[in-house]
Amino acid sequence: MTTDLATSDPATATHAAPPPLAEPSGWHEIRLTVNGAPVTAQVESRLLLSDFLRDRLRLTGTHVGCEHGVCGACTVLVDGEPARSCLTLAVQCAGAELRTVEGLAPGDAPLTPVQRAFHECHGMQCGFCTPGFVMTATALTEQPQRPDAADVADALSGHLCRCTGYRNIRRAVCQALDERFADGPAGRGE
Amino acid sequence: MRRPERPGGSRLKPTPFDYSAPGSVGEVLALLADEEREAKVLAGGQSLIPMLSMRLARPGLLVDITRVPGLDRLYADASGALHIGAAVRQSRAADDPVVRDGWPLLAAAIRRIGHPQIRHRGTVCGSLAHHDPAAELPAAALALDARFVIAGPGGTRTVGAADFFVATFQTAVAPDELLTEVVLPPRAGDGWAFEELARRHGDFATVGVAVTLRRAPDRRTVAAARAVFCGAGPVPVRLPAVEEALTGTDAGAAALDAAASAALAGLMPADDVHATAAYRREAAAHLLVRACTLAWERCS
Numbered sequence: 288m289t290t291d292l293a294t295s296d297p298a299t300a301t302h303a304a305p306p307p308l309a310e311p312s313g314w315h316e317i318r319l320t321v322n323g324a325p326v327t328a329q330v331e332s333r334l335l336l337s338d339f340l341r342d343r344l345r346l347t348g349t350h351v352g353c354e355h356g357v358c359g360a361c362t363v364l365v366d367g368e369p370a371r372s373c374l375t376l377a378v379q380c381a382g383a384e385l386r387t388v389e390g391l392a393p394g395d396a397p398l399t400p401v402q403r404a405f406h407e408c409h410g411m412q413c414g415f416c417t418p419g420f421v422m423t424a425t426a427l428t429e430q431p432q433r434p435d436a437a438d439v440a441d442a443l444s445g446h447l448c449r450c451t452g453y454r455n456i457r458r459a460v461c462q463a464l465d466e467r468f469a470d471g472p473a474g475r476g477e
Numbered sequence: 478m479r480r481p482e483r484p485g486g487s488r489l490k491p492t493p494f495d496y497s498a499p500g501s502v503g504e505v506l507a508l509l510a511d512e513e514r515e516a517k518v519l520a521g522g523q524s525l526i527p528m529l530s531m532r533l534a535r536p537g538l539l540v541d542i543t544r545v546p547g548l549d550r551l552y553a554d555a556s557g558a559l560h561i562g563a564a565v566r567q568s569r570a571a572d573d574p575v576v577r578d579g580w581p582l583l584a585a586a587i588r589r590i591g592h593p594q595i596r597h598r599g600t601v602c603g604s605l606a607h608h609d610p611a612a613e614l615p616a617a618a619l620a621l622d623a624r625f626v627i628a629g630p631g632g633t634r635t636v637g638a639a640d641f642f643v644a645t646f647q648t649a650v651a652p653d654e655l656l657t658e659v660v661l662p663p664r665a666g667d668g669w670a671f672e673e674l675a676r677r678h679g680d681f682a683t684v685g686v687a688v689t690l691r692r693a694p695d696r697r698t699v700a701a702a703r704a705v706f707c708g709a710g711p712v713p714v715r716l717p718a719v720e721e722a723l724t725g726t727d728a729g730a731a732a733l734d735a736a737a738s739a740a741l742a743g744l745m746p747a748d749d750v751h752a753t754a755a756y757r758r759e760a761a762a763h764l765l766v767r768a769c770t771l772a773w774e775r776c777s
Binding site for chain 1: 489490491492493494495496497498499500504508514519522523526527529530531538539541543544568588591592593594595597598677678679
């Protein structure tokens with residue numbers, strides 16, 4: 288981990304959104320939350336979020352494919368919504384809550400229903416595109432109401448998989464949605 | 478096109494720039510007024526950031542407007558007009574019940590933009606100010622008689638949709654100005670449809686059309702028609718001959734044929750790598766018929 292990256296101590300573990308970064312500069316200090324942990328970092332204005340996650344935070348689960356917003360491999364959740372991290376500047380995420388594939392089942396935690404479904408349905412071949420698909424699918428399962436088939440297709444269309452025919456990926460997402468919404472819209476009682 | 482520079486061999490990276498996220502429109506304008514910096518407005522960045530990464534754009538300063546209080550407002554005013562602030566994300570607008578009920582054409586056009594992952598970041602006003610001629614929102618804005626509120630050094634002015642789109646990637650917004658909101662007048666009861674031909678789901682339209690139709694009090698004839706094409710020229714194309722061919726008719730087969738003929742005669746799209754002009758024209762005429770049929774069924 289780079290020396291200018293400091294994870295906050297407990298005293299600052301909950302921080303308010305920083306004020307506007309009004310002063311024009313090629314570098315900014317940003318504070319944000321990544322997978323639940325507060326992070327403070329000095330970033331160059333031009334640093335893409337994908338590179339910030341991979342090169343600075345060493346969260347290399349987020350994969351970088353096309354680097355111009357076409358393939359969806361680098362999709363992460365920004366304030367709960369899937370977004371291309373290669374089409375986002377790190378500095379734009381000051382104050383944001385980010386989630387990456389590493390945050391789904393950290394350490395020895397059991398796989399999430401989405402991860403388990405991708406495993407059980409074999410929703411992958413080489414796995415390069417999988418972290419992006421999993422993050423988009425995770426957001427689908429967190430919606431208040433079950434997304435319909437068209438919503439699922441629309442969401443998955445934001446990702447390219449060059450190995451599979453997408454069938455197992457769609458099966459995996461449907462399985463995860465079945466599990467999540469088994470008891471109706473408030474299935475997990477959340 | 479020149480092959481983009483790729484420093485480090487294989488990776489796409491923007492050239493260095495300064496970034497600022499000011500807290501007021503006044504501060505935004507002050508930064509945009511600094512000619513030496515070559516400032517550019519950043520909202521969602523879904524068009525701008527790839528251009529930065531490919532080094533097709535090399536601004537000296539990005540002014541992020543998403544932290545300006547008030548620019549994220551989305552509301553219907555007392556007159557029933559819809560106001561969409563410059564920082565309102567596309568997915569939020571498309572999902573808003575006020576938009577879905579009152580301006581379903583806008584919601585439908587937004588849902589044809591890219592993918593949810595793009596629409597969560599991209600803004601309505603950003604797409605309008607960027608003005609890709611194949612984009613959906615400029616055509617929808619012209620079909621819906623949008624007004625554009627532009628703040629600049631001399632104060633605030635309002636521009637109608639007919640004057641807003643100037644040329645490919647060019648609008649009435651000057652480099653030292655900011656599009657602060659788009660205003661859509663109420664269109665309750667109009668039938669609507671947005672139809673497009675795209676090579677893949679989520680791609681820009683090869684060609685597309687936004688249609689609105691209003692029924693006359695007798696409920697049998699078309700009182701007003703609007704048809705605006707995207708991907709058919711450097712700006713959204715509105716053809717009076719198409720609208721005249723529909724107005725006063727029963728929107729039946731003969732009227733739709735006449736409208737399609739008017740589109741074939743009036744559209745002058747360009748050839749490009751995706752489609753020939755002749756193919757675009759033919760496809761546009763078919764899409765027009767489909768859109769008019771849908772719009773007529775949706776009239777209340």
